[in-house]
Amino acid sequence: KGVTSIGSWAFSSCTSLTSISIPDSVTSIGNRAFSGCTSLTSVTIGKGVTSIGEDAFGDCDKLVEVINKSNLNIAKGSSDNGYVGYYALKVKTDGQSDIVNKNDCLFYTYNNINYLLGYVGNDTNINLPKNLNGENYQIYKFAFWDCTSLTSITIPDSVTSIGRSAFSNCRSLTSITISDSVTSIGDEAFSGCYKLVEVINKSNLNITKHSSDNGYLGYYALNVKTDGQSDIVNKNDYLFYTYNNINYLLGYVGNETNLNLPENYNGENYQIYEYAFYNCTSLTSVIIPDSVTRIGNYAFYGGKELKTINYTGSEAQWESISKGDAWDWGTAYNINYNYVIPTNENA
Structure with a gap:
């Protein structure tokens, strides 16, 4: 039966x-x-x-x-x-079903309007399709909602609007390019994108830093610019961004669970950005170098498997580091000071 x-x-x-x-x-x-x-x-x-x-x-x-x-x-x-x-x-x-899969992007056409409903692939840096069968399309509401692995996305010239909550809670999203064809962005389209530090706005929309207009697009941004390429740098699977001569470690996109953070960034100190390792539940240990000058809000929040922090500086140096709100909430780690990195561990 x-x-x-x-x-x-x-x-x-x-x-x-x-x-x-x-x-x-x-x-x-x-x-x-x-x-x-x-x-x-x-x-x-x-x-x-x-x-x-x-x-x-x-x-x-x-x-x-x-x-x-x-x-x-x-x-x-x-x-x-x-x-x-x-x-x-x-x-x-x-x-x-009239749902169409194009390069892992799901599309649906209704009343002659093409909608991008979501993405079913594995890439974390996405360039959306240039068009659908030669036609423009809209990004549907909730299309990428809670896609926590997404780190950057480029919106092509064929996209005319971005729906409500389309990218909300994409907590790993660091950079987005908005094309000149986009005329509207729905409510809270980018709410909860705490690491969206860079917006490249090629549209005519008035996108400003710290504003909740246009779906919170610029709310979390350190920089909004109108052209050029992304300034996010991937260094051995660690994402860095420099703004006003301050280097920020935004997060990690590799697969290791025992992390050895870079000794420095191009010979300079850096800060661990807010939410950098938020809810990284697979993270078990981390080596933090003494070149780190600040640990941002919620940086290791929810890391329930984080058992060991090895710090290469002294206890006094560790205590002098500025640490943000709830940076280690939900963790239960032991910390070792003056840690010497074994020669077989990569810097």
Whole structure:
């Protein structure tokens, strides 16, 4: 007979799920079965489904397409039937999904408007497609929401708007280029992008540092410029940025869990930027050189596996380093002073 029911909470918060087809053998979908599936873009409801539980598709903000083969009355914008049609741009009764995967970017076209719904690849530095079949497109709301591995992105000239919360909580995002075609940015599109220190604004939008306008785009920025290339530097998988003659270590993009921070940056001291290693739950130990002059807010926050900090300077030097709010919250480490780096460890 196959599967006949989908239980309550069965796929709840499965954030990597992008589409699902419910077979005809299924008669019921339980409460909150797919709630919080924030990447879900398309669902097919099989012929046998007679009931959908409360909030079964709640918070599926990108669920633009519903293919309803059942006898249920599923309507756009309705909270009935577990919100399955609430977020939909289109509800149809047959056919295949119209979601298109182009170079790991998911697109959907509705009423002659092309929407970029999200990204399903593994790159952390993304250049978005120049166009969709020769046409402009919009970045849909929540498209890259909570994509915590994304470090930089370039918006091409074909993009006309960036939707609400499109990049919110992209906590590793350090640099973005806004093309001259962008005319609008939705509310909180870049909220929670604490390390977005560099904005290259080629548009006519008035993007200013520390402003919550234009979706918080410039709110966290150290620098907003109108042309040129990114000044973020990758040094052995450590990302650095220099502004007003201060060097900042923004984060780490490698795979090591025992880190040996660079001895210096081009012969100079540097600061560990706020949120640099935020929620790095795989980090177990770190060597911090005495060239570090400050550790920013929340820099190692949530590093629950961080057991050892080896500091190459003295205890007095360590105590003199400026440390931001909650920089080590949630950690339980031992610290060793005057640490000598073994010769077999890379600087």
